[in-house]
Amino acid sequence: MKKVKLTNSPLIYPLPAVLIGAVMGDKPNYCTAGNCGIISVDPAAVYTSLDRKHYTGRGILEHKWFSINIPSVDQMVQVDYCGLVSGSKTDKSDVFRTFYGENEKAPLIEECPINLVCELIKSFDIYNMTVYIGEIKETYASESVLTGGLPDTKKIDPLIYNMDNKYLGIGDVVGSGFAAGKNYK
Numbered sequence: 001m002k003k004v005k006l007t008n009s010p011l012i013y014p015l016p017a018v019l020i021g022a023v024m025g026d027k028p029n030y031c032t033a034g035n036c037g038i039i040s041v042d043p044a045a046v047y048t049s050l051d052r053k054h055y056t057g058r059g060i061l062e063h064k065w066f067s068i069n070i071p072s073v074d075q076m077v078q079v080d081y082c083g084l085v086s087g088s089k090t091d092k093s094d095v096f097r098t099f100y101g102e103n104e105k106a107p108l109i110e111e112c113p114i115n116l117v118c119e120l121i122k123s124f125d126i127y128n129m130t131v132y133i134g135e136i137k138e139t140y141a142s143e144s145v146l147t148g149g150l151p152d153t154k155k156i157d158p159l160i161y162n163m164d165n166k167y168l169g170i171g172d173v174v175g176s177g178f179a180a181g182k183n184y185k
């Protein structure tokens with residue numbers, strides 16, 4: 001297969017666009033992030049990395065809590081807005097309906113089908129970014145996206161954001177993990 005060398009780019013696809021929530025003063029603020037992923041499943045730990053200048057980071061460092069909210073395709077406009085506008089200049093607290101779990105320092109978005117409450121366990125700077133590592137203390141899902149009590153990715157309908165600056169939805173299920181490769185040899 002002929003390969004073409006591209007400019008260096010972190011082409012780890014697909015990744016959902018997420019909304020990082022933090023409390024700023026007495027209001028929630030939400031910032032869009034593509035840089036977000038899993039570190040460990042048990043204990044459940046995740047990371048996000050935000051530009052050091054972003055307003056949301058201040059709230060995360062002050063309170064040591066943040067949230068990760070997984071939006072659906074039908075929230076694309078609001079998600080993009082939260083990535084275009086900074087809470088330092090514009091109040092974004094009314095873009096979504098906010099609810100709280102057991103912790104008042106991690107604002108959660110009602111419209112987003114999945115919500116993770118994260119306790120900041122470590123942060124560090126790299127390049128112009130700060131990496132925030134959070135241990136998940138509470139997980140919520142909208143009842144409407146469950147099948148047999150478990151989150152159903154097709155019902156969640158996550159919003160994928162690509163390095164070509166395009167939003168996408170997801171396609172069909174093509175197989176099962178820890179199973180699709182079983183009969184390879």
Ligand SMILES: Cc1cc2nc3c(=O)[nH]c(=O)nc-3n(C[C@H](O)[C@H](O)[C@H](O)COP(=O)(O)O)c2cc1C
Binds near residue numbers: 032036056057079161
């Ligand atoms: C789809 C999308 C993905 C983004 N991903 C990131 C990201 O991973 N890290 C980051 O620092 N900024 C990211 N941004 C930019 C921030 O969301 C944007 O600068 C935002 O206004 C910061 O908000 P704040 O100042 O209220 O924290 C993204 C924006 C969009 C639209």
